[in-house]
Amino acid sequence: MIRVSVDTAPIDVGVELAGIEESGAGGIASFIGVVRGEDGVTCLELEHYPGMTEAVLCDLAEQAMARWALVSAVIVHRVGPMQPGERIVLVATAAAHRAAALEACAFLIDRLKTDAPFWKREHRGGAATWVDARQSDIAAASRWSGQALPVPD
Numbered sequence: 001m002i003r004v005s006v007d008t009a010p011i012d013v014g015v016e017l018a019g020i021e022e023s024g025a026g027g028i029a030s031f032i033g034v035v036r037g038e039d040g041v042t043c044l045e046l047e048h049y050p051g052m053t054e055a056v057l058c059d060l061a062e063q064a065m066a067r068w069a070l071v072s073a074v075i076v077h078r079v080g081p082m083q084p085g086e087r088i089v090l091v092a093t094a095a096a097h098r099a100a101a102l103e104a105c106a107f108l109i110d111r112l113k114t115d116a117p118f119w120k121r122e123h124r125g126g127a128a129t130w131v132d133a134r135q136s137d138i139a140a141a142s143r144w145s146g147q148a149l150p151v152p153d
Helices: 013-018 052-068 098-115 135-142
Strands: 002-007 027-034 043-048 072-078 080-082 087-095 118-124 127-131
Touching: 002 052, 013 027, 013 087, 027 098, 052 072, 052 087, 052 098, 072 098, 087 098, 098 135
Parallel strands: 002 072
Antiparallel strands: 027 087, 043 080, 043 118, 072 087, 118 127
């Protein structure tokens, strides 16, 4: 089962995790990303390309399902303005064994950070600036390129 959602609504972790298909799962792994307030960030605003974003996230989930024989892959991502401390993303995977669930979860968060068409703008005081991909995110995603199924353009 694959479930992908991109929405402005806050992420309810309990509801999202309760909806994971557990039939045959021996392990469920999850990652929750939170808006950081470092360097005086007062608001993080995410924009996306509707339709394309969901398609890219579904493709990444399909890659993870095929590679690790997952029972479930869930990606929930927020868009719009968010305050520090708010949840921005939830990735959860379920597999027969914990190692597969953990690896697939890491793959999904690493790859969505660089592959999904989101545009981030940080607000500090009265100024707003667009944020480029971090080198650490690019390095994390690149570790999967030799092991994953074909990388989407």
